[in-house]
Amino acid sequence: MNYKNITVAGSGVLGSQIAYQTAFKGFNVSIYDINNDALARAKERIINLKIRYQKDLGATVEEVNAAYDRITFICDLSEAVAEADLVIEAIPEIVQIKTDFYKKLCEVAPDKTIFTTNSSTFLPSQFAEATGRPEKFLALHFANEIWKNNTAEIMKHSRTDMHVFDEVIEFAKAIGMVALPLYKEQPGYILNSLLVPFLEAAQMLLLNEIADVETIDKTWMIATGSPKGPFKTLDIVGVNTAYNIALGKAEAGVTEFDRLAEFLKSEYLDKGKLGRQTGEGFYSYQDVMKHKKLGVSLAMS
Structure with a gap:
């Protein structure tokens, strides 16, 4: 190599x-x-x-x-x-x-x-x-x-x-x-074959008004000992990525994903809530963004 x-x-x-x-x-x-x-x-x-x-x-x-x-x-x-x-x-x-x-x-x-x-x-x-x-x-x-x-x-x-x-x-x-x-093609590789269905299940619970973001995350974290729930994970990945995946499945005719794509677009993307990178997604990270901007200023000084 x-x-x-x-x-x-x-x-x-x-x-x-x-x-x-x-x-x-x-x-x-x-x-x-x-x-x-x-x-x-x-x-x-x-x-x-x-x-x-x-x-x-x-x-x-x-x-x-x-x-x-x-x-x-x-x-x-x-x-x-x-x-x-x-x-x-x-x-x-x-x-x-x-x-x-x-x-x-x-x-x-x-x-x-x-x-x-x-x-x-x-x-x-x-x-x-x-x-x-x-x-x-x-x-x-x-x-x-x-x-x-x-x-x-x-x-x-x-x-x-x-x-x-x-x-x-x-x-x-x-x-x-x-x-x-x-050695063979697998949609989602190993990681996303496990992760994407998990994140989609959480989004469907929210879309169908079963529970709110905090309750869904809290359920997963307490029951499994995980340090973060699916929506904190989605904020790290980026809501735009979740939207693109949902849109692709909607265009392929997979039931419910057209509703999910529209929900993510109207409630998050159109409002600039793209996740941790923009300071807000499913959660707010305004304090984190202020700290980052301070860190950038210090790094450049």
Whole structure:
């Protein structure tokens, strides 16, 4: 495995985490997103990650700054992938957006470049043809708060070259992950095969007015000893991700998910309640956001 230059496409919550973790482990990283506004938000996220790495991992100021300095922020796709050994796609969970992205990517990426998707719900075979290099394409899926929840699920499809599969497993280990190989395609991999139905069950309880957010979370936490309930988990994942999953199932004709998608849109997305990242989702995090802004100011001073 001779990867040195990594491009992360998509600079949202998890995309930013993937990029920073990869840079923290010594790789050169290009973050690609569609415009400078998106990249500005990514820079703010990564500055906050510097603080988390110091707090959670005991990293030094020198280490977190060196990691940040290994990252470039680019909104031109051809420039972002010009030297890429590996691309990790972490763009929204919408089939057409991903398909269009891969069609553009295959036109500008070098022949050597391996493509991976961090998709939580789709199978790599759904996009293999669009990549133009199905043998060099597979899934590389991370959990949120990657520096602590350091799993990487590596899932091949039927046409993935086994040498490429093995290389990506080694790359996952090189960035500090516990590599979890999946030899057959499975919607939701291992983690989301367990997690998504759990989170959807909680959302349906809320949608159908069985109980409120706090009661549902409290039930789970007390009964199982879990440190957080499904809605606190959803706020970390991001309400927009939950919405995209619900919308996809609604469009596929799965009963009740059209109601869930509309509920999430009207009650949360349209009101700017996207989760912890925006200071409010199913819960309010205004105090947390004030602390983060103070931390950013201190980090930049």
